[in-house]
Amino acid sequence: MAFPSLSAGQDPWRNLSSEELEKQYSPSRWVIRTKPEEVVGNFMQIGSQATQKARATRRNQLDVAYGDGEGEKLDIYFPDEDSKAFPLFLFLHGGYWQSGSKDDSAFMVNPLTAQGIVVVIVAYDIAPKGTLDQMVDQVTRSVVFLQRRYPSNEGIYLCGHSAGAHLAAMVLLARWTKHGVTPNLQGFLLVSGIYDLEPLIATSQNDPLHMTLEDAQRNSPQRRLDVVPAQPVAPACPVLVLVGQHDSPEFHRQSKEFYETLLRVGWKASFQQLRGVDHFDIIENLTREDDLLIQVGLTPTTVFLNGQRGSHSHTWAWPGRQEQRERLAVPRLKSQSRLHRRTCGECLLFIIVVAETVSHCITLAGLGLLKYRSGCPQTCSDPPASVSWGAEVRGVYNRIRLVTALTQRVP
Numbered sequence: 001m002a003f004p005s006l007s008a009g010q011d012p013w014r015n016l017s018s019e020e021l022e023k024q025y026s027p028s029r030w031v032i033r034t035k036p037e038e039v040v041g042n043f044m045q046i047g048s049q050a051t052q053k054a055r056a057t058r059r060n061q062l063d064v065a066y067g068d069g070e071g072e073k074l075d076i077y078f079p080d081e082d083s084k085a086f087p088l089f090l091f092l093h094g095g096y097w098q099s100g101s102k103d104d105s106a107f108m109v110n111p112l113t114a115q116g117i118v119v120v121i122v123a124y125d126i127a128p129k130g131t132l133d134q135m136v137d138q139v140t141r142s143v144v145f146l147q148r149r150y151p152s153n154e155g156i157y158l159c160g161h162s163a164g165a166h167l168a169a170m171v172l173l174a175r176w177t178k179h180g181v182t183p184n185l186q187g188f189l190l191v192s193g194i195y196d197l198e199p200l201i202a203t204s205q206n207d208p209l210h211m212t213l214e215d216a217q218r219n220s221p222q223r224r225l226d227v228v229p230a231q232p233v234a235p236a237c238p239v240l241v242l243v244g245q246h247d248s249p250e251f252h253r254q255s256k257e258f259y260e261t262l263l264r265v266g267w268k269a270s271f272q273q274l275r276g277v278d279h280f281d282i283i284e285n286l287t288r289e290d291d292l293l294i295q296v297g298l299t300p301t302t303v304f305l306n307g308q309r310g311s312h313s314h315t316w317a318w319p320g321r322q323e324q325r326e327r328l329a330v331p332r333l334k335s336q337s338r339l340h341r342r343t344c345g346e347c348l349l350f351i352i353v354v355a356e357t358v359s360h361c362i363t364l365a366g367l368g369l370l371k372y373r374s375g376c377p378q379t380c381s382d383p384p385a386s387v388s389w390g391a392e393v394r395g396v397y398n399r400i401r402l403v404t405a406l407t408q409r410v411p
């Protein structure tokens with residue numbers, strides 16, 4: 001399975017014809033599993049059904065105002081258990097800053113609330129009502145609002161899709177002192193995003209946005225991070241940059257270059273191209289709650305921390321198909337959580353795993369982030385004195401059926 005090839009050179013998009021540029025920035029035209037003209041409608045329908053289900057089955061607070069503007073509202077969905085300390089997962093929907101709403105974007109609410117995570121779906125004023133600057137300001141204020149509302153949260157994990165990934169990436173540049181509070185940001189999950197807006201100026205996507213060159217540059221995290229590197233909120237706050245195999249080559253290039261820039265300016269970034277998914281089912285799959293991650297035959301698997309094969313690697317055999325979620329959080333994690341509780345008594349183990357579809361016993365399986373709540377005493381002996389660390393889960397699998405993201409808390 002080949003990924004779209006990336007052109008070399010700086011700003012390769014400048015060499016594209018206007019038709020090709022239009023195509024590169026029309027994600028539905030790269031979908032292979034269904035007709036391009038049906039894909040966006042299906043996506044909205046899946047999102048809307050997931051939202052109806054979430055509202056019917058999960059404790060929630062809808063249309064909570066995070067600002068004075070009419071569009072500055074968010075929906076909060078809670079796990080069953082009542083607690084003041086929980087991780088918060090914020091989702092910023094996509095739609096090229098001109099379509100989509102919180103009312104059809106609660107894809108991941110049921111699976112994540114079932115894991116003890118509070119999920120927040122944020123609305124912002126899409127074009128033509130809102131400008132890019134306003135949208136960036138709104139989503140930044142939504143994070144500030146949530147930090148103030150839930151000061152004892154166990155981490156804010158900001159996830160955005162497509163245009164929403166762009167907005168989430170702009171939050172990396174926020175000057176928190178201006179807002180009087182530094183949110184407890186513990187992770188960014190940027191899915192199929194756009195980080196340099198300049199190529200969009202000449203496409204039809206810009207019709208409702210009326211973005212000028214200055215607007216595009218001011219709102220391009222790719223460019224801004226290079227010029228004024230933001231201070232990472234927490235030195236170890238990880239940023240996952242994900243793109244689907246069937247995203248266009250321009251989307252692949254944008255993700256990869258943004259990931260490289262993040263690393264260059266000091267963020268702890270990871271980059272994954274997810275096999276077998278496109279711009280839309282990369283998010284649609286987040287609705288699945290049973291059979292959450294995988295169905296596997298067997299195999300040896302290795303976890304290695306901080307991307308370093310070797311020093312902290314552990315191997316185990318995958319079990320059969322039963323209890324895959326239980327076992328996914330794997331012997332490795334269980335022994336970590338035991339170890340950790342023994343050493344500090346109050347840590348929270350938090351994992352995000354993204355697995356990839358493979359066939360026939362080959363290849364990379366996924367990537368995980370393991371995080372301990374900040375404030376954890378530095379006494380933990382493994383991983384070495386550190387409050388936060390990342391791990392990659394690699395392996396050889398007979399079969400993995402499902403691509404999704406899982407956020408799991410191990411008590």
Ligand SMILES: N[C@@H](CC(=O)c1ccccc1NC=O)C(=O)O
Pocket residue numbers: 025026027028029040043094095096097100161162163164
């Ligand atoms: N007209 C676009 C629609 C689109 O890009 C889109 C639709 C729903 C959610 C996210 C999208 N992309 C970026 O924000 C397309 O060609 O696919």
